[in-house]
Amino acid sequence: MATHTRAMPGPFSGLSVKLIATIILVILAVEVVIYLPSAANFRASWLQDRLRIGIVAARVLDAVPDIMALPRSLTDRLLNSAGAIAIVYRREGQSQLIELEAAPMPREALTVDMRAASPAALIAGAVDTLAFGGTRVLRIVGSGDGSEDSLVEVLVSELPLRHALLLYSRNIFLLSLIVAVMTAVVLYVFVSFVIIAPIRRLIANVVGFRQEPETAALILAPSARRDEIGILERQLAEMQTSIYSMLRQRRHLADLGLAVAKINHDLRNTLTSAQLLSDQVANLDDPKVQRLAPRLVQSIDRAIGFAQSVLDYGRQSATPPRPAPTALRAIIEEAVFGARLAAHPDIAVANAVPGELTVNVDRDQLGRVFLNLLKNAREALEAATAQIGHPAVEIGLEQTAETLVVSVSDNGPGLPPRALENLFVAFEGSARAGGTGLGLAIARELVEAHGGRLEHVPQAAGTRFDVILPAAVRLG
Structure with a gap:
């Protein structure tokens, strides 16, 4: 049994779905490339905020001659505002430390030096926080008051940073997805009108013409477009016109050839009979007959050869070796x-x-x-x-x-x-x-x-x- 392919693709296999999926994937891929520097910048801003609060605390420490005179409630408030476990202020070879009363000092900390943070280091730090952060302690290092001998160190837990970075990543992903879908829909509507709809029209026309190539009404009427699709429409219309004319001509020739073959077959039989009679006439002793008989035989032989060659031409063209x-x-x-x-x-x-x-x-x-x-x-x-x-x-x-x-x-x-x-x-x-x-x-x-x-x-x-x-x- 012959199988018939579907003229138009299904709802989930056509160019429309492939186009919109491709656009969404491309936009999301671009967003991933943009996301890494953006996440690194978010992490750097978060660390800088903590470092700025640490610098404010350092200035408070610098303004108080005796750090022991500061009330514990004030130091705890400074640390809590920075989300820090401890703040260390170093200046002129001296160090001052304030720490939360209830929090023990960690034995190990991951150092993040904000004074020499390159873009690559910031991106690597953001990826590291997303992948491994949560239980570590960060040691944020920065300048205190702009001088080379002034240094501020802020010890913070990495868990809040990781939570904030995950929330930021989720928001970026949702925003990127919305942008991708909206862009894909807009482009899909535009491309569907300009490209996909004409292509579907061409497909429907080709399928219909293939089924009935001798119907002149199915020949495509090209539009006035000057782009590639317009050229395709005009060339397709010309090809269909040529095929239509060729098929009609071949049908006429086939009908004519069938009639000629029948006539030729009967003519050959008639000429064969005439040849037998001419051979008998050639054997007569009449001088006039002897003079005219060779011409008669030659003419009949030529007519028989012509009829035979026409039959051979029709028969040989259809027989494979x-x-x-x-x-x-x-x-x-x-x-x-x-x-x-x-x-x-x-x-x-x-x-x-x-x-x-x-x-x-x-x-x-x-x-x-x-x-x-x-x-x-x-x-x-x-x-x-x-x-x-x-x-x-x-x-x-x-x-x-x-x-x-x-x-x-x-x-x-x-x-x-x-x-x-x-x-x-x-x-x-x-x-x-x-x-x-x-x-x-x-x-x-x-x-x-x-x-x-x-x-x-x-x-x-x-x-x-x-x-x-x-x-x-x-x-x-």
């Missing part, structure tokens, strides 16, 4: 006999094809090729016997690694210009008056069916045709 191992010389000898060149009283035949050469071809079809070539050579030589001293036909052979070339040449008058201009064209390429030109057309089709070529080789005198077969047909 059936290769089988056979001797090439035997094929050519049969063609020589069929072309009435064997033991010809005036024409010498030389066959240079070795008897041991075996080829894998269709014996009947390849024999038909050589029969047509040799028959043409005989007719050309017989028509010019008076001008040629020693009429001859030669069959040569050339073998290469890629081809097997069999040449058929004669020393006759050559092909007339009209035949050369219409070579291999049925009903046009005849070299003699009254010919059909079907012999060479049939021969070329049969050689091409074997994967080869039939070529005319220009000669200074005479005519030569080369039957070029692929080397793969050679068996021995």
Whole structure:
């Protein structure tokens, strides 16, 4: 059973869904690239805020001569406002420390020096906080009052920073997703109108025209667009018009050919009967009959040959070759006999094809090729016997690694210009008056069916045709 593909893609497999998904993914990928510096900047701002509160506390410490005189409630308030465990202020070789009364000093801390923080270090720090933060203590280091000998250190837990960074990341992701979806929807509406809708129209037209190519109403009416889709529409319309005209012409030719074949078949039977009668008439002793009978027989033979060649042309074009191992010389000898060149009283035949050469071809079809070539050579030589001293036909052979070339040449008058201009064209390429030109057309089709070529080789005198077969047909 033949399977029918769906004309239009499904709701989740068309260009529309692929386009909107691609846009969303691209925007999210761009947001990821933007997110890393943004997260690093958020983390740096958070650390700077804690460091600024530590600097304020350091200035308070610097303004009080005796740190022991500060009430515990004030120092705890300073530390809690900074979210710090302890603050250390170093200046002129002296250190001052304030710490929460209830919080023990940590044994280890991760140092973050804000005085020399590069962009790469800030991004690496943000990723490190998201991945491993939560239980560590950060030691934030910065300048106290701008002088080189002033230093402020703030010890804070990393857990609040990680929570804030996660919340910031979630907000960035949601905002990016909203932006991506809105952008994708806007672009989708635009692209659907400009690209996808015309493409779907083209698809529907191609599918419909494929099912009924002989319906002129299905030929696409191109729009006035000047872009690539407009060019595609115009070219498709021209192609459909050509196909429509070609199919109608072929249908007419097929109907005409069928009628001609029937008429030709009946005509051949009638001519065969006439040929039998003409042979009987030719045996009469009447001098007038003896003078007119050869012309009658020749005319009837020519008419029978014409009818037979038309039938062969229609039959051979539809029959694929059936290769089988056979001797090439035997094929050519049969063609020589069929072309009435064997033991010809005036024409010498030389066959240079070795008897041991075996080829894998269709014996009947390849024999038909050589029969047509040799028959043409005989007719050309017989028509010019008076001008040629020693009429001859030669069959040569050339073998290469890629081809097997069999040449058929004669020393006759050559092909007339009209035949050369219409070579291999049925009903046009005849070299003699009254010919059909079907012999060479049939021969070329049969050689091409074997994967080869039939070529005319220009000669200074005479005519030569080369039957070029692929080397793969050679068996021995």
